[in-house]
Amino acid sequence: MVWPVTSGDYIVGDPESPVAVVTLASDYRSLNLKNYAICGTCFTENFGIEKVIVNVLSNQRISCLIVCGKESTHFAGQSLLALAENGVSAFGGSRKIIGSEGLIPYLDEIPVTAISRFLREIEVIDLVGITDPTVIQQAIDSCNGKERSEAPELSMPEIDEQSWKKYESEVKKNVMSKIKKG
Structure with a gap:
């Protein structure tokens, strides 16, 4: 399998390397980090997180995910941390990240077994808001690889600019709810 x-x-x-790094809305290139398996951005609380899960799980060496950098407007970092702490609710047929502040925190494009496995096997380290490369590098260097069972072959459907439309009614409901509370 190509990874x-x-x-x-x-x-x-x-x-x-046992480490994956998500820099959220910060530019990972400018941080000049080293000793990681994969390092990149994540802007969305749904498809972005799903892509992180798929790429992390598909490398059996990775056991640690560092979530750092400037938070995205979709609360991708907060949602990743909420996922790690609370999991998902399958109420209503969709898998919603419990405690996410994002508008559409649904992980419906990957198997529930992938989410469960991510929660069991991946240690998530909270450095949300931290952009200091020295602090992030220390976290990378402190991660020790732990044994994981063999990674399954995971695939992900193609996501395009129209993919969010299946959540359009939920987005409108959440936006109106936040306006009324505001």
């Missing part, structure tokens, strides 16, 4: 398995805004470092 990484899904496209995105990232660079591959040492595929043998």
